[in-house]
Amino acid sequence: MIATTHPLRRALCGIGIAAGLTAASAFGPATAAPTLEPTIGSLAQYLDAGMVAAADGRTPTAIADTGSGSGSASGSSSGSAGSRASDAVGEGPEMSSYLAAFAYGLLNPDAAPPGANRWDCKPTAQNPRPVILLHGTWLNAYDTFSYLSPRLAAAGHCVFTLNFGKSGLLEAGGLGAVLPGRYGVGPMADSSRQVAAFIERVRAATGADQVDLVGHSQGGTIANHYLKFEGGQGKVGKVVSFGGTHHGTSLLGIATLGRMINNAGIDILGFYRPIIGASNVEQAVGSPFYATLNANGDTVPGVDYTVVGSRYDEVMNPLELGFLRAGPDATVGNVTLQNGCEQDVSDHLTMMYSPRAASIALRALDSTGNHALACTFNPWFFGGGGSL
Incomplete structure (x- = not known):
C-alpha cells in the first residue's frame, strides 16, 4: 500500500499542478472546453479544444502518448494506456536497510535486486519452481527485495522480478508517481495482466511448468488476482505474502471512512484518485x-x-485483514511475525528487511524445510536488524 517516506513538498507541488490544470479548463470557451480528468487522453482533448486552424486550413491535434509502448532494456513491456511494466535490469547492491534501498531506488528506479533476473538460471530438483517477486504500491522491485532476493538466490532458487503498474501523474498514477521508481500505482487488473505476461516469459526461459510467487503488500493481491482471473491456476505451487492487502486496508481507519462516505453517495475516493x-x-x-x-x-x-503479517504494520491493520481463509484443496499458514520473536518490530516496509521474515520465506519455499527461523531485533522504520 502507501509508502510513507515521500516528501511533503513533492506532494504539495503535485497537488498544485493538478489544481492548476483543472482551473485552466474553466477559462476556455464555455461550449468547447471539455472536463479535464487526470488522464493523458483528457489533457489531449483539452489542448485540441483550444487549437486554431492554420493558414492552409488544417488544425493541429495533440497526440496522447501514454508511454505504453516503451519497454525495458530487453524490449519487453506490457499493459494498457496509463499502465505498463518493464524488466528490472542491472543488479544493484544488497541492502540491509529499507531507507538505504529506497534512496538507491530513487537514483536507479529500474535496478534489479541482487541475484534476480539471471535468465540462464535453471531450476533444480530441490527447487523446481522459479520464484517471482512482486513489489507493492509506490515501490519497485529493487527497494522491496534488495535484502530478500540475494538470500533466495544463495539458497538455490531462480529468482525473477519486474516493475509493474508504472503510471504517471496525469495517467491516474497519483502523486507518488512524481518520484522516480514509484510503481504499482496503476489499476491492479492491468498490473495482474502484466505479471501474467512476465510469468509466461519466465516459464519459457526456465522450462518450468509452475512458479512460486512472493508478494509484498499489493504484490500479494496481484498474486491472488493472477491466480483467479489471469489463468494462473495450475501454474503456481506456492504463494508467500508479507503485509498482503488481501482484503483491502483501512489505513488506520481512513480508507474505511472514505468507503463509507462513498457508499453514502459522495464520491470522495474518486476525488482523491x-x-x-x-x-x-x-x-x-x-x-x-x-x-x-x-x-x-x-x-x-x-x-x-x-x-x-506484523503487529506493527501501520498499513495492514487490523492484522487479520491480511490473512487468508483456506478454501477447497488449498493450504494456508497465517503467521504473525512477532510470534516467538517479540524483538522483531518490523512495520509495513521494513518487514522485507527482517531476518525473521526472510527465514520464513526460505522455509516456506524450500520443500525440505531445512531453514532455521531467525529471530533478531529488527527496528521499525529502519529495518535490517539495525544495520544501515
Whole structure:
C-alpha cells in the first residue's frame, strides 16, 4: 500500500499542478472546453479544444502518448494506456536497510535486486519452481527485495522480478508517481495482466511448468488476482505474502471512512484518485475490486499459501485483514511475525528487511524445510536488524 517516506513538498507541488490544470479548463470557451480528468487522453482533448486552424486550413491535434509502448532494456513491456511494466535490469547492491534501498531506488528506479533476473538460471530438483517477486504500491522491485532476493538466490532458487503498474501523474498514477521508481500505482487488473505476461516469459526461459510467487503488500493481491482471473491456476505451487492487502486496508481507519462516505453517495475516493493513484483507491477496504476478487473465497485449489503479517504494520491493520481463509484443496499458514520473536518490530516496509521474515520465506519455499527461523531485533522504520 502507501509508502510513507515521500516528501511533503513533492506532494504539495503535485497537488498544485493538478489544481492548476483543472482551473485552466474553466477559462476556455464555455461550449468547447471539455472536463479535464487526470488522464493523458483528457489533457489531449483539452489542448485540441483550444487549437486554431492554420493558414492552409488544417488544425493541429495533440497526440496522447501514454508511454505504453516503451519497454525495458530487453524490449519487453506490457499493459494498457496509463499502465505498463518493464524488466528490472542491472543488479544493484544488497541492502540491509529499507531507507538505504529506497534512496538507491530513487537514483536507479529500474535496478534489479541482487541475484534476480539471471535468465540462464535453471531450476533444480530441490527447487523446481522459479520464484517471482512482486513489489507493492509506490515501490519497485529493487527497494522491496534488495535484502530478500540475494538470500533466495544463495539458497538455490531462480529468482525473477519486474516493475509493474508504472503510471504517471496525469495517467491516474497519483502523486507518488512524481518520484522516480514509484510503481504499482496503476489499476491492479492491468498490473495482474502484466505479471501474467512476465510469468509466461519466465516459464519459457526456465522450462518450468509452475512458479512460486512472493508478494509484498499489493504484490500479494496481484498474486491472488493472477491466480483467479489471469489463468494462473495450475501454474503456481506456492504463494508467500508479507503485509498482503488481501482484503483491502483501512489505513488506520481512513480508507474505511472514505468507503463509507462513498457508499453514502459522495464520491470522495474518486476525488482523491488523482492524488493517491488508482491502485490505492482500489485497495480501500470494502472496494468493488475486493468484492469481485474474493467473491468465491480467498484461495484457489492446488496452492500452498504462507501469509505473514506484523503487529506493527501501520498499513495492514487490523492484522487479520491480511490473512487468508483456506478454501477447497488449498493450504494456508497465517503467521504473525512477532510470534516467538517479540524483538522483531518490523512495520509495513521494513518487514522485507527482517531476518525473521526472510527465514520464513526460505522455509516456506524450500520443500525440505531445512531453514532455521531467525529471530533478531529488527527496528521499525529502519529495518535490517539495525544495520544501515
